[in-house]
């Protein structure tokens with residue numbers, strides 16, 4: 042039995058030409074950090090994000106100048122854009138007029154009912170979906186009635202917070218449903234992973250099929266934030282919950298895209314570019330494996346085809362640990378053996394390892410493109426010869 046649960050059934054929405062929910066792949070999103078009032082800088086960053094695989098980019102629209110810049114951004118963007126808008130409905134109308142592909146807006150935060158109606162009518166007319174996004178840090182304070190209700194259920198603090206997030210989202214959803222609007226995506230973000238997991242699970246049990254956007258809010262700097270996001274987003278994805286993801290990191294947003302895809306690749310939910318397997322090294326290692334692994338990582342950043350590459354520090358465990366790799370190197374004593382699916386194809390000296398491994402990676406990609414039969418690829422139980430470094 043697979044530990045990865047079947048994906049929750051959700052309705053299909055379209056953000057521009059990118060399908061989300063339904064049978065579409067789980068999409069990787071990010072958010073531009075450039076000032077939207079500077080269209081050139083914003084467009085440059087959106088293009089950079091698209092080049093590393095970001096499929097949808099959110100841009101902040103905090104004021105009229107930002108909204109006024111959208112006509113210089115939206116038509117030239119290589120990927121669909123979502124305008125992030127709070128409180129001010131005229132900004133949403135301007136974004137829609139500029140051809141924005143999605144809105145991130147909580148209708149309950151717009152004061153006048155007729156203003157909400159105007160935005161929703163225009164979004165519907167243009168086929169633009171709306172993401173309702175509730176964050177525990179910014180939801181309205183809990184009402185005493187709600188706290189009492191949860192106390193009667195002996196709810197824990199985590200359950201209390203999670204349920205409040207869900208109720209807040211449902212309040213915004215109801216406003217849209219009352220206006221006959223259902224092209225809605227929902228996020229229920231929190232920094233605390235237990236609250237996040239509880240909230241999304243509670244929402245997923247409800248009787249609706251709105252796609253869910255996952256993210257750990259303000260996850261932090263790259264190291265801590267990547268781990269926190271991987272645990273939060275990864276756990277939910279493994280439960281079959283989630284249609285789009287964004288890893289929020291306090292760094293260049295391109296990193297968010299790399300981490301997002303690593304989470305999806307780890308769960309085998311998507312394939313994109315290379316996957317590197319590298320040993321952590323131990324007392325057996327006899328070459329500078331950290332440098333080699335980092336150099337290979339840089340080479341693989343340019344590879345867009347799915348390929349597994351192993352960089353191992355010795356011939357004792359290296360070949361066995363990297364057996365499933367398409368291409369691997371087992372290094373030791375100033376030398377390296379390059380193998381393909383466990384079969385030796387080349388020996389090399391330490392100074393040539395990167396160059397030789399890179400050549401083999403591109404040779405495999407080229408062979409695949411040309412449909413060249415890889416006999417070991419087709420025979421997973423084929424005999425793997427012992428590796429020897431003596432031939433170098």
Ligand code: SF4
Pocket residue numbers: 320321322323324325326353354355356357358359362
């Ligand atoms: S592959 Fe070799 S060097 Fe790397 S951790 Fe395993 S035993 Fe140690």
